Amino acid sequence: MSAAIEQSEFPGHEKYRHLFTPLDLGFTKLKNRAIMGSMHTGLEESPDGFERMAAYFAERAAGGVGMIITGGISPNEEGGLVFRDENGAAVFAASKLSTDEEAAGHKLITDAVHTADPDVKICMQILHMGPLAMNDGLVAPSAVKSRINKFAPNELDAEGIEKQINDHVNCARLAKKAGYDGVEIIGSAGYLISTFLVEKTNRRTDEYGGSYENRMRFALEVVRRCRAEVGDDFIIIFRIAGMDMLEGGMSWDEVALLSRELEKAGASIISTHFTWHEASVPTIATMVPRAAFTSVTARVRGEVSIPVITSNRINMPQVAEDVLIRGDADLVSMARPMLADSQFMNKAAQNRADEINTCIACNQACLDHTFSGKTTSCLVNPRACHETLLKYEPTDNPKKIAVIGAGPAGLAYATVAAERGHNVSLYDAAAEIGGQFNLAKLVPGKEEFYETLRYYNRMIEKFDINLHLNTVVDVDMLAESDVDHIVIATGISPRTPDLEGIDHPSVIGYIDALRGNKPVGSKVAIMGAGGIGFDVADFISHDGPSGAEDVEVFAREWGIDFENHPRGGVTGIEPEVASAPREIFLMQRKETAVGKGLGKTTGWTHRLTLARRGVKMMNSIDYLKIDDRGLHFLRDNKPECLDVDTIIVCAGQEPLRALYDAALTRDLPVDLIGGAFEAAELDAKAAIYQASHMAAAI
Ligand code: FAD
Ligand code: NAP
Ligand code: SF4
Numbered sequence: 236m237s238a239a240i241e242q243s244e245f246p247g248h249e250k251y252r253h254l255f256t257p258l259d260l261g262f263t264k265l266k267n268r269a270i271m272g273s274m275h276t277g278l279e280e281s282p283d284g285f286e287r288m289a290a291y292f293a294e295r296a297a298g299g300v301g302m303i304i305t306g307g308i309s310p311n312e313e314g315g316l317v318f319r320d321e322n323g324a325a326v327f328a329a330s331k332l333s334t335d336e337e338a339a340g341h342k343l344i345t346d347a348v349h350t351a352d353p354d355v356k357i358c359m360q361i362l363h364m365g366p367l368a369m370n371d372g373l374v375a376p377s378a379v380k381s382r383i384n385k386f387a388p389n390e391l392d393a394e395g396i397e398k399q400i401n402d403h404v405n406c407a408r409l410a411k412k413a414g415y416d417g418v419e420i421i422g423s424a425g426y427l428i429s430t431f432l433v434e435k436t437n438r439r440t441d442e443y444g445g446s447y448e449n450r451m452r453f454a455l456e457v458v459r460r461c462r463a464e465v466g467d468d469f470i471i472i473f474r475i476a477g478m479d480m481l482e483g484g485m486s487w488d489e490v491a492l493l494s495r496e497l498e499k500a501g502a503s504i505i506s507t508h509f510t511w512h513e514a515s516v517p518t519i520a521t522m523v524p525r526a527a528f529t530s531v532t533a534r535v536r537g538e539v540s541i542p543v544i545t546s547n548r549i550n551m552p553q554v555a556e557d558v559l560i561r562g563d564a565d566l567v568s569m570a571r572p573m574l575a576d577s578q579f580m581n582k583a584a585q586n587r588a589d590e591i592n593t594c595i596a597c598n599q600a601c602l603d604h605t606f607s608g609k610t611t612s613c614l615v616n617p618r619a620c621h622e623t624l625l626k627y628e629p630t631d632n633p634k635k636i637a638v639i640g641a642g643p644a645g646l647a648y649a650t651v652a653a654e655r656g657h658n659v660s661l662y663d664a665a666a667e668i669g670g671q672f673n674l675a676k677l678v679p680g681k682e683e684f685y686e687t688l689r690y691y692n693r694m695i696e697k698f699d700i701n702l703h704l705n706t707v708v709d710v711d712m713l714a715e716s717d718v719d720h721i722v723i724a725t726g727i728s729p730r731t732p733d734l735e736g737i738d739h740p741s742v743i744g745y746i747d748a749l750r751g752n753k754p755v756g757s758k759v760a761i762m763g764a765g766g767i768g769f770d771v772a773d774f775i776s777h778d779g780p781s782g783a784e785d786v787e788v789f790a791r792e793w794g795i796d797f798e799n800h801p802r803g804g805v806t807g808i809e810p811e812v813a814s815a816p817r818e819i820f821l822m823q824r825k826e827t828a829v830g831k832g833l834g835k836t837t838g839w840t841h842r843l844t845l846a847r848r849g850v851k852m853m854n855s856i857d858y859l860k861i862d863d864r865g866l867h868f869l870r871d872n873k874p875e876c877l878d879v880d881t882i883i884v885c886a887g888q889e890p891l892r893a894l895y896d897a898a899l900t901r902d903l904p905v906d907l908i909g910g911a912f913e914a915a916e917l918d919a920k921a922a923i924y925q926a927s928h929m930a931a932a933i
Pocket of ligand 2: 599732762763765768770822823824886915919
């Protein structure tokens with residue numbers, strides 16, 4: 236076991252004594268226990284990426300985190316992202332570090348971080364994607380194609396294996412030369428090193444395949460030779476899959492043995508990861524309970540005497556502190572929370588945790604962007620990875636501004652404008668701020684939305700915004716006010732389809748269904764299968780406590796056995812899903828698969844959850860009418876009728892623009908934002924993004 240956490244010095248708040256206790260690695264010291272985990276941002280491949288990454292990481296270093304891990308950088312071309320032009324030539328291979336020239340770019344990052352705070356450490360992640368690489372020369376221990384990659388890998392021969400190990404060593408050497416304090420070598424997630432460890436991707440019969448000792452050899456050689464190259468005063472973190480969530484994945488004994496051997500090979504720190512990208516278990520989405528996996532880290536910690544990092548859904552200082560108090564880990568990695576709020580640790584140190592803009596684990600602007608080839612950002616903080624482009628600078632021309640509507644758009648506008656020094660009044664017809672977020676937070680698995688509302692309430696207080704709730708604003712009020720500028724953020728009204736019988740007593744809107752204003756029967760049709768249709772289906776099919784708030788329920792629902800740790804944590808375990816006694820039909824007119832438009836990295840979790848609860852998905856529906864017999868429609872040109880007792884309308888939104896139009900007729904100085912500006916495809920990410928940009932410019 237690692238040495239007990241020193242209780243002597245902690246340059247933070249007493250409340251988070253463990254989180255702010257430094258960690259002595261012998262040759263260097265981490266100033267606290269918080270690590271910004273590795274995230275690919277897309278800047279790695281962009282032409283001005285190093286300048287932007289320097290600003291992005293420096294802001295986090297100044298924000299108080301103890302150590303930063305960069306996004307993954309490949310040790311060679313075959314292990315990474317290589318974009319090709321129309322002639323097949325490699326372009327923008329910046330996500331690779333194999334030459335002195337490439338090391339020079341990284342120096343911008345390390346200098347910026349060490350200038351921001353010389354005590355903050357920064358390690359570069361070495362990520363060889365192996366069979367997940369996106370190029371046409373990818374390699375793996377065996378020619379086993381991943382189901383999530385369109386390219387099949389080439390099997391490495393003995394010479395190829397030597398090259399891959401040496402390329403890791405060269406990359407670590409160059410990282411040291413570029414000024415990094417260490418490297419993190421990723422040995423999980425289905426990338427190259429992990430595919431040597433697992434039998435189903437390693438079918439070799441030479442010294443790198445067969446027995447587990449042989450399958451571990453590649454990982455251990457990489458660490459051993461990197462250590463020999465970089466010397467003793469350089470951090471080497473090795474990221475293992477503490478639980479890989481794969482049928483037939485690694486057993487607990489294999490994880491434990493690997494951890495012990497990595498220590499002997501020269502790793503300074505072990506970091507626990509909990510998945511392969513191929514796994515069918517959500518490990519970071521919003522329906523995952525906070526700190527759900529730290530018990531696995533605790534077991535790893537029991538095997539070694541070097542420090543161990545835990546991660547996943549640790550998004551507030553108290554959650555991190557509790558993990559450390561329990562002794563589950565020596566260090567806590569928070570990746571997305573550092574996107575959401577660069578000042579996370581400073582706020583914790585000053586006992587201002589209520590000012591933290593909390594990561595709600597939606598993945599909408601981070602991972603969904605990464606996997607769509609867009610620059611990473613954050614739904615609640617559009618400045619993330621855009622620090623040089625979006626700045627909230629103090630105004631030298633303070634204005635009196637009225638913002639009408641305190642949904643996400645109005646809240647973002649009001650708080651950014653007020654932070655910049657404008658005098659802001661914020662109005663809402665409702666008794667609480669939040670707009671549609673007050674509906675979203677009712678959906679099981681979306682409890683984190685409460686945190687965003689807590690954050691905005693605190694910002695309203697902090698920046699002296701004059702808040703007027705229970706106030707329906709009309710155009711006369713606007714005309715009579717003495718403000719310099721008006722911002723209309725009145726949101727949307729739910730669309731009512733033009734359909735015979737739509738006013739039948741069996742038809743209710745999603746707001747009434749979610750708020751419980753009207754009863755929902757036992758046989759239900761949901762008209763519309765967008766984000767809200769899915770959320771409503773989840774809400775009415777759900778039974779018992781929310782898995783997002785109870786690790787045991789979550790583990791049962793997704794078939795994980797934390798206690799016995801069978802292979803991968805999941806082998807042989809059937810998910811047990813509790814569902815409400817209701818027959819539910821989720822319907823859409825489009826021919827595409829139901830749920831196709833949901834988030835790229837989270838859509839599958841919603842589709843799978845509803846399918847396991849028996850919700851029937853129906854596409855290509857042509858609605859005809861509603862009457863006492865039920866919902867009539869055509870499918871494949873054949874008439875059908877569902878004898879449902881409730882029909883919930885989730886048919887999209889129309890912008891609520893009457894106040895804006897009236898203000899224009901009076902020539903008032905007015906802007907329009909959020910759902911009122913554009914209701915189609917409008918989500919909170921777009922609303923906050925647009926509002927923040929406009930408020931930064933006024
Ligand atoms: P709104 O949130 O509609 O806010 C408008 C506000 O204006 C309201 O509070 C209203 O009371 C007020 N108002 C209107 N007229 C007046 C007036 N005359 N005077 C005073 N006040 C007035 N988006 C995501 O990105 N991710 C999600 O996971 C997600 N989940 C959702 C789940 C549900 C169940 C719902 C319903 C929505 C979800 N959304 C989600 C969508 C997201 O909430 C909306 O896109 C977002 O709220 C739109 O923001 P807005 O500020 O433009 O409008
Ligand atoms: P949406 O995603 O646009 O879905 C609207 C649904 O209504 C579609 O299934 C559409 O499909 C159907 N529809 C449209 N017009 C119709 C009509 N006249 N009659 C019958 N059906 C009709 O909108 P939403 O579900 O209202 O969500 C609003 C916003 O909130 C969206 O931007 C969404 O992304 C966001 N949101 C996101 C999440 C999330 O988890 N990320 C969750 C909830 C909401 P057909 O036309 O094929 O029938
Ligand atoms: Fe967290 Fe969502 Fe922001 Fe990603 S986009 S960092 S998941 S709040």
